Amino acid sequence: PAELVEPAMQRLVAEPHGPRSTRLxxxxxxxxxxxxxYIECTEDRTIPISSQRRMQAMSPGAKVVTLDADHSxxxxxxxxxxxxxxxxxSR
Structure with a gap:
């Protein structure tokens, strides 16, 4: 809803890069x-569903939950x- 957009935008901040660049x-x-x-979001325009599914393939055995949602x-x-x-x- 439009009345939630502005308060939400004020709370969004940049994510730290360290966790993504730390070698595992x-x-x-x-x-x-x-x-x-793995919670996939079918309407995500930041990480397309095809990319999400490639990531899922790298983690066999993960339960996949599909949400008709965007990146947030x-x-x-x-x-x-x-x-x-x-x-x-609970699992």
């Missing part, structure tokens, strides 16, 4: 030892996102 060293015996959930499901589909996160945490 997963081991075969530990990779996938914890349950994983916490704004466009907050209830559905909360439900998916609660379910993932």
């Amino acid at each position: 060293y997963p081991t075969p015996e530990r990779w996938g030892s914890l349950p994983r959930t 499901p916490f704004l466009s589909r907050p209830r559905e996102l909360a439900d998916a996160l609660i379910e993932a945490a």
